[in-house]
Amino acid sequence: MNDNFHSQAAATFPIICGTMNPRYSPILLLPLFLLFSACGKPSDSSSEAAKPEIALIMKSLANEFFKTMAEGAEQHHQVNAESYDLIVNGIKNETDLGQQVNLVEQMIARGVDAIVIAPADSKALVPVLKRASDAGILVINIDNRLDAETVKQAGLTAPFVGPDNRAGAKAVGAVLAEKLSPGDPVAIIEGVPTAFNGQQRRMGFEDAMKAVQANIVTTQAGNWEMMKANTVASAILTSHPDLKAILCANDSMALGAVAAIEAVNRTDVLVVGFDNISAVEPMLEAGRMLATADQHGDQLAVYGIEAAINILSGSAAPEDRTTAVDVVTR
Numbered sequence: 001m002n003d004n005f006h007s008q009a010a011a012t013f014p015i016i017c018g019t020m021n022p023r024y025s026p027i028l029l030l031p032l033f034l035l036f037s038a039c040g041k042p043s044d045s046s047s048e049a050a051k052p053e054i055a056l057i058m059k060s061l062a063n064e065f066f067k068t069m070a071e072g073a074e075q076h077h078q079v080n081a082e083s084y085d086l087i088v089n090g091i092k093n094e095t096d097l098g099q100q101v102n103l104v105e106q107m108i109a110r111g112v113d114a115i116v117i118a119p120a121d122s123k124a125l126v127p128v129l130k131r132a133s134d135a136g137i138l139v140i141n142i143d144n145r146l147d148a149e150t151v152k153q154a155g156l157t158a159p160f161v162g163p164d165n166r167a168g169a170k171a172v173g174a175v176l177a178e179k180l181s182p183g184d185p186v187a188i189i190e191g192v193p194t195a196f197n198g199q200q201r202r203m204g205f206e207d208a209m210k211a212v213q214a215n216i217v218t219t220q221a222g223n224w225e226m227m228k229a230n231t232v233a234s235a236i237l238t239s240h241p242d243l244k245a246i247l248c249a250n251d252s253m254a255l256g257a258v259a260a261i262e263a264v265n266r267t268d269v270l271v272v273g274f275d276n277i278s279a280v281e282p283m284l285e286a287g288r289m290l291a292t293a294d295q296h297g298d299q300l301a302v303y304g305i306e307a308a309i310n311i312l313s314g315s316a317a318p319e320d321r322t323t324a325v326d327v328v329t330r
Helices: 003-012 022-029 062-077 096-109 126-134 148-154 163-175 195-210 226-239 251-265 280-288 297-310
Strands: 015-019 053-060 085-091 115-116 138-142 160-163 185-190 216-221 245-249 271-272 290-294 321-323 326-329
Touching: 003 321, 022 085, 022 160, 022 280, 053 062, 062 251, 062 297, 096 115, 115 126, 115 297, 126 138, 126 148, 126 280, 138 271, 138 297, 160 163, 160 297, 163 195, 163 226, 163 245, 163 271, 163 290, 163 326, 185 195, 185 226, 195 216, 216 226, 226 245, 226 251, 245 251, 251 271, 280 290
Parallel strands: 053 085, 053 115, 115 138, 138 160, 160 321, 185 216, 185 245, 245 271
Antiparallel strands: 015 085, 290 326
């Protein structure tokens, strides 16, 4: 098996590092795309049985950001295996809401102690997370904040542990603003429009562009995906031949925008992104991208897991926690 196979498998199949016990058997009946690979402990140890079982449910593992998040969580678990059991899950693509809902349902049936989730949609996941909460499962919201009004109406308690996406995007946009003049045409490629973090990053970009009086000629959705953003960027470049810059709400979409720019030999168009995945490092060094934001994806799930452990142990109250975002340039 080659590295490409493993990469594709990681994007499709969830990984479990947790307890092998009778609760696990029903999960083996799931379709292949929800296949679990388990590693863990004997279920007859009273000391280990007392360990909380925490499920991490992310968005697409085809996105390097979430692969990094999973790796950070697994490394933390290896060091702290005596303190908790970990189940790591991810969906196939960013917009597969049904699959993410299904994963939450499976964790409810399994009876985990906590769910740490980066929701694919800020509203659509609230009902199933409320069911989890009603079943006595602690819900920790990371990365993409659930919609406050929907959460309130549902009566869900789900502390958010994650970055201020608007402030982070504004800081990245400010780096670009230094290269622009009033009236310069720019475009924004946002993520999934119903995702709170996508909305916040779009608004942060808008804040930075308004401050320099740049002209935002269009805002279009790239759904967090490189190929979708490549298609969108190509169309924007055709429609706006005088375009000066494209602001992308994540680095996967920035990669697609850079490819579209280079395909038409428009290397004068500046690009910024968000996430600081490893694939953009050489682009920053070569000047093919101007800036990105590092929200420390390798630690983001860890922050959520640690919050869950502290709350479950009674040593902390369920409350929001804002984590760091740093601007990265060449």
